[in-house]
Amino acid sequence: MRFSAQLEARFERFLARYPQRRSALIPMLLYAQDEVGWLSPEVIAEIAGRLDLSVVEVESVISYYSMLRRRPAGKYHIQVCTNISCMLREAEPLFEHAREKLGIEPGEITEDGLFSLEEVECLGACSWAPAVQVNYDFHHEMTPEKLGALVDRLREKRP
Amino acid sequence: MTAAPGTLLIEAARRAGIEIPAFCYYPGLSLQAACRMCLVEIEKAPKLQTACTVPVSEGMVVRTNTPKVHDARRSMLEFLLTNHPLDCPVCDKGGECELQDMVFRYGASFSRFREEKRHTDEEKWSPVVYYDGPRCILCYRCVRVCNEGMDVSALAIVNRGGRTLIGPNAGGHLDCEQCGMCIDICPVGALTSGSYRHQARPWELHYVPTICTHCGDGCKTTLSVRNNRVLRGNNRDQSGINGEFLCIKGRYAFDFLHHPERLTQPLVRQEGKLVPATWAQALRAVAARFRQLLEQGSAFGIIGSNHAGNETAYLLQKFARAGLRTNNIDHHRTADYAALIAALARSGVRPADRLAGSRDLLTARAVLLIGNNPTEQHPLLAWNMRTNVRLNKGRLYVVNHRAIKLERQATATLRIEEGRAGALLDFLAGQTTAGQPPALQPWNEFRDRLRAESDLLVVFGDEIKGDGIARLVAFGNTLGGVTRYIALGDYNNSRGASDMGLLPGSLPGYAPVEDAVVRARFEAEWNVTLPPGPGLALDEMIAAAGDGRLGALYVVGANPLKRYNLNAGSSFLVVQDMFLTETARQADVVLPAAAVYEVNGTVTNTCGELQRIRQALGTNGPRADLEIIGLIAKETGISLGPVGSEEVFDEIRRLVNGYNVAMAGLAAGEAVPTAPADGRDASLGRPDLVHSSGDTLFTSGTLGQYSDMLEAVRRH
Amino acid sequence: MAHPLEVRIISRRFGLPNSASIDTFLAHQGYEALRKALKMTPEAIIEEMKKSALRGRGGAGFPAGLKWGFVPRQSPRPRYVVCNADEGEPGTCKDRPLMEYDPHQLIEGILIAGLAVDSHQGFIYIRGEYRYLIDIMDRAIEEARGRGFLGKNILGSGFDFELATHTGAGSYECGEESALLESLEGKRGVPRIRPPFPAVAGLYQCPTVLNNVETYAAVPAIILNGGDWYHKLGTPKNGGTRLFALSGHVSRPGVYELPLGMPLRQMIYEVGGGIRGGRQLKAVIPGGSSTPVLTPEHLDVPMDFDSVAKAGSFLGSGGVIVMDEDTCMVKVALRLTEFYQHESCGWCLPCREGTLWLRKLLARFHAGAGVNADIGRAGELAENMLGHTFCPLGDAAAMPVISIVKQFRHEFEQHLNGRCPFEAKGARA
Numbered sequence A: 001m002r003f004s005a006q007l008e009a010r011f012e013r014f015l016a017r018y019p020q021r022r023s024a025l026i027p028m029l030l031y032a033q034d035e036v037g038w039l040s041p042e043v044i045a046e047i048a049g050r051l052d053l054s055v056v057e058v059e060s061v062i063s064y065y066s067m068l069r070r071r072p073a074g075k076y077h078i079q080v081c082t083n084i085s086c087m088l089r090e091a092e093p094l095f096e097h098a099r100e101k102l103g104i105e106p107g108e109i110t111e112d113g114l115f116s117l118e119e120v121e122c123l124g125a126c127s128w129a130p131a132v133q134v135n136y137d138f139h140h141e142m143t144p145e146k147l148g149a150l151v152d153r154l155r156e157k158r159p
Numbered sequence B: 001m002t003a004a005p006g007t008l009l010i011e012a013a014r015r016a017g018i019e020i021p022a023f024c025y026y027p028g029l030s031l032q033a034a035c036r037m038c039l040v041e042i043e044k045a046p047k048l049q050t051a052c053t054v055p056v057s058e059g060m061v062v063r064t065n066t067p068k069v070h071d072a073r074r075s076m077l078e079f080l081l082t083n084h085p086l087d088c089p090v091c092d093k094g095g096e097c098e099l100q101d102m103v104f105r106y107g108a109s110f111s112r113f114r115e116e117k118r119h120t121d122e123e124k125w126s127p128v129v130y131y132d133g134p135r136c137i138l139c140y141r142c143v144r145v146c147n148e149g150m151d152v153s154a155l156a157i158v159n160r161g162g163r164t165l166i167g168p169n170a171g172g173h174l175d176c177e178q179c180g181m182c183i184d185i186c187p188v189g190a191l192t193s194g195s196y197r198h199q200a201r202p203w204e205l206h207y208v209p210t211i212c213t214h215c216g217d218g219c220k221t222t223l224s225v226r227n228n229r230v231l232r233g234n235n236r237d238q239s240g241i242n243g244e245f246l247c248i249k250g251r252y253a254f255d256f257l258h259h260p261e262r263l264t265q266p267l268v269r270q271e272g273k274l275v276p277a278t279w280a281q282a283l284r285a286v287a288a289r290f291r292q293l294l295e296q297g298s299a300f301g302i303i304g305s306n307h308a309g310n311e312t313a314y315l316l317q318k319f320a321r322a323g324l325r326t327n328n329i330d331h332h333r334t335a336d337y338a339a340l341i342a343a344l345a346r347s348g349v350r351p352a353d354r355l356a357g358s359r360d361l362l363t364a365r366a367v368l369l370i371g372n373n374p375t376e377q378h379p380l381l382a383w384n385m386r387t388n389v390r391l392n393k394g395r396l397y398v399v400n401h402r403a404i405k406l407e408r409q410a411t412a413t414l415r416i417e418e419g420r421a422g423a424l425l426d427f428l429a430g431q432t433t434a435g436q437p438p439a440l441q442p443w444n445e446f447r448d449r450l451r452a453e454s455d456l457l458v459v460f461g462d463e464i465k466g467d468g469i470a471r472l473v474a475f476g477n478t479l480g481g482v483t484r485y486i487a488l489g490d491y492n493n494s495r496g497a498s499d500m501g502l503l504p505g506s507l508p509g510y511a512p513v514e515d516a517v518v519r520a521r522f523e524a525e526w527n528v529t530l531p532p533g534p535g536l537a538l539d540e541m542i543a544a545a546g547d548g549r550l551g552a553l554y555v556v557g558a559n560p561l562k563r564y565n566l567n568a569g570s571s572f573l574v575v576q577d578m579f580l581t582e583t584a585r586q587a588d589v590v591l592p593a594a595a596v597y598e599v600n601g602t603v604t605n606t607c608g609e610l611q612r613i614r615q616a617l618g619t620n621g622p623r624a625d626l627e628i629i630g631l632i633a634k635e636t637g638i639s640l641g642p643v644g645s646e647e648v649f650d651e652i653r654r655l656v657n658g659y660n661v662a663m664a665g666l667a668a669g670e671a672v673p674t675a676p677a678d679g680r681d682a683s684l685g686r687p688d689l690v691h692s693s694g695d696t697l698f699t700s701g702t703l704g705q706y707s708d709m710l711e712a713v714r715r716h
Numbered sequence C: 001m002a003h004p005l006e007v008r009i010i011s012r013r014f015g016l017p018n019s020a021s022i023d024t025f026l027a028h029q030g031y032e033a034l035r036k037a038l039k040m041t042p043e044a045i046i047e048e049m050k051k052s053a054l055r056g057r058g059g060a061g062f063p064a065g066l067k068w069g070f071v072p073r074q075s076p077r078p079r080y081v082v083c084n085a086d087e088g089e090p091g092t093c094k095d096r097p098l099m100e101y102d103p104h105q106l107i108e109g110i111l112i113a114g115l116a117v118d119s120h121q122g123f124i125y126i127r128g129e130y131r132y133l134i135d136i137m138d139r140a141i142e143e144a145r146g147r148g149f150l151g152k153n154i155l156g157s158g159f160d161f162e163l164a165t166h167t168g169a170g171s172y173e174c175g176e177e178s179a180l181l182e183s184l185e186g187k188r189g190v191p192r193i194r195p196p197f198p199a200v201a202g203l204y205q206c207p208t209v210l211n212n213v214e215t216y217a218a219v220p221a222i223i224l225n226g227g228d229w230y231h232k233l234g235t236p237k238n239g240g241t242r243l244f245a246l247s248g249h250v251s252r253p254g255v256y257e258l259p260l261g262m263p264l265r266q267m268i269y270e271v272g273g274g275i276r277g278g279r280q281l282k283a284v285i286p287g288g289s290s291t292p293v294l295t296p297e298h299l300d301v302p303m304d305f306d307s308v309a310k311a312g313s314f315l316g317s318g319g320v321i322v323m324d325e326d327t328c329m330v331k332v333a334l335r336l337t338e339f340y341q342h343e344s345c346g347w348c349l350p351c352r353e354g355t356l357w358l359r360k361l362l363a364r365f366h367a368g369a370g371v372n373a374d375i376g377r378a379g380e381l382a383e384n385m386l387g388h389t390f391c392p393l394g395d396a397a398a399m400p401v402i403s404i405v406k407q408f409r410h411e412f413e414q415h416l417n418g419r420c421p422f423e424a425k426g427a428r429a
C-alpha cells in the first residue's frame, strides 16, 4: 500500500530521524491516520511490515494510545475537554450541547460523515477553558453558541 | 543472611526459606514490578519496595512480616478480586490456582466491592489455547514466556488501564507453536487448554509422571488420569530434565490413546482379509508359523520400534538372536549413535566423557549446531539453547543448508549447500587458511570463530553420519578444552533402540556381533549359540521378504511400509502396533499393542539420559509389547527367561554397556546418564539408512496421525 | 495578558511581533547564551545551573543542575537530550506558549544541555494534540539549522547537534519520564523499573538528560546572566521564576510568569483578579491535578516547592486550579478519578484496579446512590494505592481523593440523601 507522496516523504524523514527504526512507529501511525482517516488493517499491516514488526505488536501499541483509532471518525472530529479546569468553566453543558447539536453520541459519526464527537481529557488549554479541539485546531473559551456557529461554519464549508 | 551480590531480594529470601508472595515475578523471565504483591519494608526507604526488583546489598535491613506489609498484601489481593469472578468451584484452575492460595494464606475481603464487574467473553484462540479475560490478573507471565522463553511472541498486551487484556497475534487467533507454556505458567484460570478445560477437578485426578512418547528429547510429562482416560499432560512440579518446559506434543498429544481407530483386538488374515481373532487364536497362528519356519531353517527378519521402551527393544533383539537365531534385526535409524560412539572411542577418548546431556546445553559456553531444525524437531533442546543464550550468555553457532529459527539466537550463522556438511567438516578440521577461494571466506571466518572457543558442545542432525561423524570428531579434537557431542535422533527411544542392539551388526551396548569374546559373554548368559555374522539391514530385510528369502518378518511398533514397498503375498508378516498402519494393513497377523503411556519401563533420550516410564492406564484388549513378545516366544517354545519389565531391566543393567546405572536416581524419577561403549569398533556401515523423519512440532511420525489435537492444530 | 506583578524572564519575548521567528529571537539576545556556553566547559555550565537553583518545572521539582551532573559524560555510548513537552497534567498549559511564542529559546536551552553532557542528539517529545506546536518547532528547527545553530560544527565550534520533534499520540502517562522514553522508542507508554534512571540508562538504554520544556527554556537566561542572578529572583531553595497557569474560577485565568514564593493569596486575588462573580474561594489545587487540595486557610502559603509541601501539597507543574464556593468537591474527586482511570497505563495492579474501583464508587456516590461507609472506603482505597504503585500516577490519583475526603467529608455526607446538593442549586460543578 502506498501513501501520498507527501506522507511518504514524511515517513522518509521519520525513518532517518531515529537511531532505531521502531521509534518511527507512533509518528507513522498518527500521520497515516490523519491521511487515511483511521488505522485500517491494511494500514497496520503496511506499517508493521515497513518496521519489521508483527501486526500484534503494532496493535498492542495502537490500543494503548487514545488518539490512535481503529475505526473511522468524521471529517471533523470534535473533541470537548471536560477535565477539571474546563469542567469548572461549564464544559459539561457545552458537551451536552455538542451532542444535541450534532445529534450523535460520542464515538458515532453523523450521517453525512462530517462530524464525530469525543469527550476528551485535558488538552492543555486550561487557562483558556473550556477548550474544544476540532481535529488539530484549538478553540478556546468555548460557549454553546460559539460551538454551534463553528459546527454550522464547518457544515457549510462542504464542497 | 548472606547472598551473592546482585541477587534479588525475593530470591535471597526464598533461599533462606522466607516466602515473599509474588505473581508477576517468575525466575528466568524479565522483571515487571507489576503485581505489587512482593512489597516489603526496607529500612531507610520511604516507601515499601518490591522485593522482585531490588537486589540485596550489604547491611540491608528488610522486614517482610510487619503490619504495613501485611496490609499492603491484603489490599493488593482485594484489588485483584474486585474484577475477578468469584466462582472458583467452576474455574478450571480451582484447586491449583495461585490466587486462591494467596487469598487463603494472606487473606482479603471479598465483600467491599459493590460495583459492577467488568465482563468480557471467553475466547477460543486455538484448539489448544482459550482465554478468559476477567480471570486474568495481568501478571504478563504468558507474554514473557512466549516472547522470551519460546521466542514466538504470539501474545501481546492490548488496550490500557482497566481495559487491559492479553491478545493473540492473528486477529483473535493464535498462530504459534501451541506449546501451552502460556497456559501452564498462568497462575490463575485465565488461560486454559482446549483438551482439559471443564473436564475435571484437579483433586479427582490421579497423576502419573512419565516420559513423553514423541520426540527424542525425553521430557517428563505428568499425565492426569481419571476413569482410565488421560485428561491432560503437564509438568507442574517442574521436575525432570525439562523443568518448566513441554511442547505441544508432550502436553497435548496423548489423545492417540483414545483414538477410535485404536486396535483393541488381534486380527488374523483369512481369505485375504484381516478379521478379528482372540489373543489365543492369534498367538497360536504366529507361533505355529514361527515354529514351522524354524524347523525348516527359514530366515526371519525383525524390525523394532523407536518408541517402545528399552525393555521391549532388548527383549525383541534377544528373541531374534537367541530365539530365532538371526541378526536380521534393525529399526528406523534416525541418528548414527553407533558411529559417534565408535568415532569417539577410536579417537582415543572415553565416549562417556564426550557425550553431553540435555542440560549441558543450558550452561555450555559455546554450542555448534549443525543441521536439523531443533525448534521443530527437538523443542526441549531448542529451549535449552535459547535459554542458554538469553540467561547464561552462551554463544550459539549455526550451520545449516536452510534458514532455521535458532539463527535468531546465533552468534554466527553459516549457510552451506545441502550435502556439503562433510566438506565443511574437513575444512573445519584442516589446518589450511591460505589460498582459499573467496567463496570460502565465510567458512574461514566461521572456523576462526569456532577455534576461538573452547569446550564446544556440538549438536548435529542426520546430515552428519557414518564417516562424517569421524570427521566431526577429528575437528572437535582440534579445539581447546573438552569438545562434547549430542547426536539428534527423532523419537523418545531412538537412542534406546540403538543402544539395545536393534541393529544387524551389534549386540546390545554396541558390541560387534563378529566379536567372539562379547558374543561368548551373551551366549553364556542366554545359554545359546549366537549367529556370528551381521544380519540384514532394514531395507535388505524388506527386499528379502519381498522375494521370499525371508520366511517371516516380525515388526514391532514400526511402520516401515510407509516408506518401503513390500511385494504382496511374500513372507509371513506379523505386526504389533496400536493402529492399523500402512504396515499392519499388509500383515498376516496384527497384534494390538499398548502405548508407552500404558506400560512401565525405561527409555533413553537422544542425549543418552535414561528415565523411567510409568503406566498411566490399563488396557482392555491391547497388551504390552514386552508381554506379547514373551507370549510369542513361549508359544513358539523358546525360553527367554523372565519377561517382566523389571527383570528385563535388571538384565539390561547387567549386560548392556553403559547401562549399569545407580537405581536410586532412576527410581526417584530422575534422568540418569548412561555411559556407553568401551572403545571397540562396531562396524555398522549403511549410514544411508540413517535419516530423520523431519517431524514438525505438529507431526510425530505415524503416531502423530492419530492425535486429533495435532490434526486440529495443523488445520487451525 | 501581562500583569504588573509578573517578572518576565522566559516569557519576555511573548507578544513581540513575529515572536516565534528566528529574526525576532536574534534581535532579542537570541542564541547569545549558546555562544557563551560554547566557550564554557561542561563543568562550568553545570556549575552555573546548580547555582541557579533551578528546579525541574515538569512536576517533581528535581534540581536541574544536579540531574545533568549525573550523566556519565565519558560513557562510550551516545548521550541524548530529551525535552518533555507532553504537558498532560490537568490545569497545566504553560509549555504551550513557550513553544508557540518562543521556540528558539527552547532550542537554545536544549543545545546548552547538549553541550553540558556532550550529547549530539536531542528529541522534543510533544503531545499528539499539540500538532500545531510540532509544526512550529519543526519550522524553528529548520530555521536554526539554516543559520548554523543546529547540525554539524555549530557556529564553527566543532560541536555537532541534531534536534527533532517526536509526536505523542494521546497518553498522559507518557509524560512520566520513563514511559516517555518507551513511547519515543515506539512502544506502549509503560514506565520502566528504576533504577537505572534515565541519566544512566535512558533513551535506547543510553545516558539521557530529560527535562521539561520550561526547565530548558530557563537555561539561556541563566547562562547569560549567571546562576546567582537567576537564583535571587526566587527563594533560597527555589531559584527563579516560573510560569503559573491560573485556571478555574478566577476572574483572569491565564499563564503568568511569577517569582517563586509569591503568596497564593496574591496570585489568586491580584494576578488572577479574584474569584469570578465575587464568590468565595472554596479550594485550590496548587500544582496540577495530581496535588492535594488546599483551602482558604492556606492562602498565605508562599508558592514555592518547599512551602507548598509544608502545607501538605505540592507545587507540581504550577497549574493553579481555583474553585469557588459552588463547586461540588465530590464531583471534583470523581472527575479527577475519571481522568486517572482513563490514563492509568494498566501495568500495575493497584493503579489499574484501584482507579477503576474508585471511579465506580465515586460515580455511584455522586449520583446519590452512596452509603455512609463509602466515604471512608473511598479514602481507604486511595490510601491502599498510595505508595504501592509502580509509578507516581497511582499516587497522583490517590492524593487528591485522600485530601478531598479528609477536608470535605461534610460534602460527601450531603450527598447521602440521594442527590448532589450543588446540582440542585443549579451549578453544574
Ligand SMILES: Cc1cc2nc3c(=O)[nH]c(=O)nc-3n(C[C@H](O)[C@H](O)[C@H](O)COP(=O)(O)O)c2cc1C
Binding pocket: C055, C056, C057, C058, C059, C060, C061, C062, C064, C084, C085, C086, C087, C088, C089, C172, C173, C174, C175, C176, C177, C178, C210, C211, C212, C213, C215, C216, C391, C392, C393, C396
Ligand atoms: C504521570 C506523570 C505524568 C507526567 N507528565 C509530565 C508532563 O506532561 N510534562 C513534564 O514535563 N513532566 C511530566 N512528568 C514528570 C516527569 O516524569 C519528569 O519528572 C519531568 O519531565 C522531568 O523534567 P524536570 O526535571 O525538568 O521537571 C510526569 C510525571 C508523571 C508521574
Ligand code: SF4
Binding pocket: B129, B145, B146, B150, B152, B153, B154, B155, B174, B176, B177, B178, B179, B180, B181, B182, B183
Ligand atoms: S501456546 Fe506457546 S507459542 Fe502459543 S502463545 Fe502460548 S506460549 Fe506462545
Ligand code: SF4
Binding pocket: B135, B136, B137, B138, B139, B140, B141, B142, B143, B166, B182, B185, B186, B187, B188, B190, B191
Ligand atoms: S493470562 Fe494468565 S499468565 Fe497471562 S497475564 Fe493473565 S493471568 Fe498472567
Ligand code: SF4
Binding pocket: C173, C191, C343, C344, C345, C346, C347, C348, C349, C351, C352, C389, C390, C391, C392, C393, C394, C395
Ligand atoms: S501507577 Fe501503575 S498502572 Fe498506574 S500508570 Fe503507573 S505503572 Fe501504570
Ligand code: FES
Binding pocket: A081, A082, A083, A084, A085, A086, A087, A121, A122, A123, A124, A125, A126, A129, A130, A131, C090, C091, C092
Ligand atoms: S482541563 Fe480542559 S484543557 Fe485542561
Ligand code: FES
Binding pocket: B021, B022, B023, B024, B025, B032, B033, B034, B035, B036, B037, B038, B039, B050, B051, B052, B053
Ligand atoms: S512479584 Fe514483585 S511486583 Fe509482582
